[in-house]
Amino acid sequence: MAPVADVGFDHKKFAIYVWRSVRVGGDTKTKQSRRTLEIPTLAADALRRHHTRQAKRRLKAGKAWQDHNMVFATRVGAPMDAANVRHSFQRITTNAGIGKGWTPRELRPLVRVDHE
Template structure:
């Protein structure tokens, strides 16, 4: 792995920028396709090719500047339904964060992938892209409190507090100043809601 930046001095923006990331298979396939394309460009350029050992080079092997990248980026966008004038290459980074967030990737992992020092930085910079969804917790609660819980379960106890079973002594909903027992009412005339003094 080669760590190098096009910034002055060849160093990365921050220490966190110097990191090794695993590539998805589709990215590996895209890089192999690009490598083959570059071989063809090198052959077509002939003696005009200038080898600077760049993965992403111009059609003659030289470094690409911001204008080169923007021009290529907009050429790709013209083949889509997106408006090229409204997009810049940095939008890819925002899209990356959005897709990961929508797919349920934890904020901590997203923060590490984009090279931030903390999740607070990620939340501040990408507050519009981050989706604060806590699906795992909600699904866990659904698993705990199911409709077919036995009478001695926590789920039943909570249900009893919210909606106590109707009895002869409890045919109307409790009023202000009454208490509801979370346990099944005992036999006898004192069952149900008890009025407080």
């Protein structure tokens, strides 16, 4: 069974196909561990808008664009590293009016769940 290859934004529903792995050979541990996870409409709409913004960045970057086929990439298409993520996060928190002193790890839940 091969993964679904029909991509694009002209679908009514979107999903993430967890059919590949970083394991040697690229397959999941077992065929039963393959999953297709539907993406909520709100998230799909946000991804559509992001795709449009990224297409504009690609045009603006011209020959400098590095096509790594990434959903989230730098302004020239390169993979993001930890410093890129921190910088982007600081820009978001500054624009939100809560300052630069925040880090992505602070998005972790504050509630601790104890398991018995």
